[in-house]
Structure formats: C-alpha cells, structure tokens
Amino acid sequence: MVRASVPLIVAAVIAGSWVALVAQRRDAFVDSRNHPAIAYGTAPVSTPVTELNERLASGAATLAFDPATGYLKSVLQALDVPVESQVLVYSPTSFQAGKINQQNPRAIYFNDTVSVAWVRGGDLLEITTQDPRQGTIFYSIGQVPSDRPQLGRQEHCVSCHLTWDTLGVPGLTVKTTFPRKSAGDFLDGGPVDHRRPMHERWGGWFVTGTRVPPRHKGNVPLIQPAVLDGPAPALASVEGQFDTAGYLRKTSDIVALLVLEHQAQAANLMTWLDWEARLGDASRVRDAAEALADYLLFVGEAPIEEPVEGNSGFAEVFAARGPRDAKGRSLRDLKLEGRLMRYPLSYMIYTPMFDAITAAARAQVVERIGAVLTGRETSAKYAHLNAEDRQAILEILRDTKPDLAPALR
Numbered sequence: 001m002v003r004a005s006v007p008l009i010v011a012a013v014i015a016g017s018w019v020a021l022v023a024q025r026r027d028a029f030v031d032s033r034n035h036p037a038i039a040y041g042t043a044p045v046s047t048p049v050t051e052l053n054e055r056l057a058s059g060a061a062t063l064a065f066d067p068a069t070g071y072l073k074s075v076l077q078a079l080d081v082p083v084e085s086q087v088l089v090y091s092p093t094s095f096q097a098g099k100i101n102q103q104n105p106r107a108i109y110f111n112d113t114v115s116v117a118w119v120r121g122g123d124l125l126e127i128t129t130q131d132p133r134q135g136t137i138f139y140s141i142g143q144v145p146s147d148r149p150q151l152g153r154q155e156h157c158v159s160c161h162l163t164w165d166t167l168g169v170p171g172l173t174v175k176t177t178f179p180r181k182s183a184g185d186f187l188d189g190g191p192v193d194h195r196r197p198m199h200e201r202w203g204g205w206f207v208t209g210t211r212v213p214p215r216h217k218g219n220v221p222l223i224q225p226a227v228l229d230g231p232a233p234a235l236a237s238v239e240g241q242f243d244t245a246g247y248l249r250k251t252s253d254i255v256a257l258l259v260l261e262h263q264a265q266a267a268n269l270m271t272w273l274d275w276e277a278r279l280g281d282a283s284r285v286r287d288a289a290e291a292l293a294d295y296l297l298f299v300g301e302a303p304i305e306e307p308v309e310g311n312s313g314f315a316e317v318f319a320a321r322g323p324r325d326a327k328g329r330s331l332r333d334l335k336l337e338g339r340l341m342r343y344p345l346s347y348m349i350y351t352p353m354f355d356a357i358t359a360a361a362r363a364q365v366v367e368r369i370g371a372v373l374t375g376r377e378t379s380a381k382y383a384h385l386n387a388e389d390r391q392a393i394l395e396i397l398r399d400t401k402p403d404l405a406p407a408l409r
Helices: 002-024 048-058 072-078 155-161 254-279 282-296 314-319 352-356 359-373 387-400 402-408
Strands: 087-089 106-110 114-118 124-131 135-142 174-177 189-192 334-337 339-341
Touching: 048 124, 072 114, 072 124, 087 254, 106 254, 135 155, 135 254, 174 254, 254 282, 254 314, 254 334, 254 339, 254 352, 254 359, 282 359, 314 334, 359 387, 359 402, 387 402
Parallel strands: none
Antiparallel strands: 087 106, 106 114, 114 124, 124 135, 174 189, 334 339
16 A cells, blocks of 8 residues: 555655746746636737727628638738738648648738738638737638638637747747758757847748848758758748749748747737736746846847848838837837847837736836936946947837836936
C-alpha cells in the first residue's frame, strides 16, 4: 500500500513544483483567461468584426463572394485592411496547415487592430481583431456563398494562440522557422518582434522589396539537404516562385513584415498589463507596465544595419494614416535605416486597446514614457533616444494625443 502511493506522491510533488514555478513567472500572465475578473470567453466584446456583423444582420452592409478568393476582397474592404499589407508565410502554422506550403503560402493582411488570413483552396477565411478590454478575438467565415454571411467567433484558436510567446494571454505571434535538413530534425526558430536580429527573422516567409537585408532566413525551403547560412535570395516579387493565381499582390513586403511583427507583441503587452491590473497584484502590474513602456519606446530594438525599402505601396499607405502634429510629423513616419521608426515611440499608443487599459495601470506606462522623454529617467537602456528624438516625440504627442499632456510636462 505504501509502495503504491509513492508514484502518486512524486507526481504530486512534481505537479506542485510546476504550478509554483508558473506562478513565479513575472514576464507573462499566469492566471486563467476564465478568471471572473477576465471572463475571456463570456464577457461581451466590441470589435470591428462585431460592428460588421451588426451591419450585415441589419442589411446595412453586404459581403460579395468571389469565385477565386471567396470573401477575402469584400472582408478587407469592410474592415479597412489595405491589400498593400500582404505578407506571405509558407510554414504550416495555421489549423489549415495541410494546405499551406511554399507553393501555396498563406496570405496575411492587416491594419493596426485587424488581421485577415487567406489560404488558397482553404475552407475558411481567418480573422483576428482587438477588443479594447479582452485583447485578441478570433473569427472565421466559411468560404462558401451565403445570402446572410456572418463572421463567427472561434475560441478554439486559443489552443495555439495562448502561449508564453504571447505572454500568457490570447494573442498573435510572428514566428521564424529555421530551415532544417529533414522533417525529422528538431524544429527551431521562435517568436519575432523588433528585438530579434535581422539575420534570424522570416524563416518560412517570403520577403520582397526594392532593398532587403542580405542576411535573413526567408525565401528558402524549410527542408534542405544541406542547410546553408549564406545570403538569402533577393526577391522584388514572388512571381516565378509559385503560381500566384488568386493572390491580390505579388509581394510579401519587407516593411509590412517589420510593422506586423512589432505591433503583434505590442498588442499582447497591452492585454497582459490590463489583465494583471484587473487581478490587482501591484508588483505584477508594475512589471507589466514597465515592459509595455519599454517596448513602446523600442528599448532593445535590433538595428536595421542596411536601409530597407518595400515595393508594394505599404509604407506610403501606413504613413498616411496619421495623425500628424502642427509640423506635419507623425509617429507613423518610418525611418527604415538604423531603426524602424523615425520617432521611436510606437504608433500603437493611439489604439483603442491602449486607451482602454485600466486607468491606474495606464498611468504608470504614461508616467514612465513621460519621464524618459522629459529627461527625468536617464537609464542606459533609453540611450537610443537622443535629445532631438525626445523633444520631437513630446511635441508630436502634445498635438496628437492631448490626454497625455499632464504626464509630458
């Protein structure tokens, strides 16, 4: 009897140790998304998709079905997602993975709060959007004609989209998948944001542009008999790489990739902070607030060592979405040499998600940003922001986001 209980005791000790280790993590949300203060699956949400569904139900909006692309074009237009944002990924990382490969990549289109993924020959169009309080919400619409189409919420997506990479909250991750010699070899790579070195990014993605870093992991097969670490193939277009019938562009724009990977983790950080604030542990809120402030200020950004330039029109469309200050400057102005943004404070500060962060937690983020910009905070990690940068960002914020003014004096 005693011997029979030993394995159970050992298992209980191991399980208890695992729970304790998880609870000690300070870099992610460790509670349940179903905690009463969160209620991810049951609390009402208000997103661009719920608004579209209401307009579809009332007849105020319609979706047109295209034989080649299904509802893709119509959904992009209805959700104000630019086609110039198209990026193409061929690593099989979707639940439609069986249809995704280098000859049939998954196309992703996005704006600041919505992303739409299309797989040629797929059964569904996949949509994610940001609810100001609940973070990333997942939807899909069947790729078959319907008189009354609706986009349905899909919470099962959380099984892959809630990980340590998303900071323990439902979110998006841009991943790089390194080439390997055989399908049986260890799958390596990991999440990408603006802190990942360029030479490690974009494995499993097409990368196109007029000027692209010479060393990255994109544009090559994921299985190679001899994995090489030389310069990546330079592509201005994906024409000739696969049959492009049905795709809305022949590009997977380098600038769109840089922007997408930055904003995906910014959204995850906002959700993490707000969820911590709703649970009320002051020390965890402080950690999450500092992490978000630093990320928005591009602390630790990997240098763009050589200038990059896209050729899909995305950079122009992105920058034109403003807002701009009295001198015509915007946090959406791209630099693309040395660093991503001309003024290194993230444009994601304008999103409804940022504004909806619990007031006291949001105030901590704003206070940290204000302290850095006004020179009250001089830690070495903010050395990438020179006096000219700080002053310009202050002036832009005072003109374009006046609700932050008290913290920016």
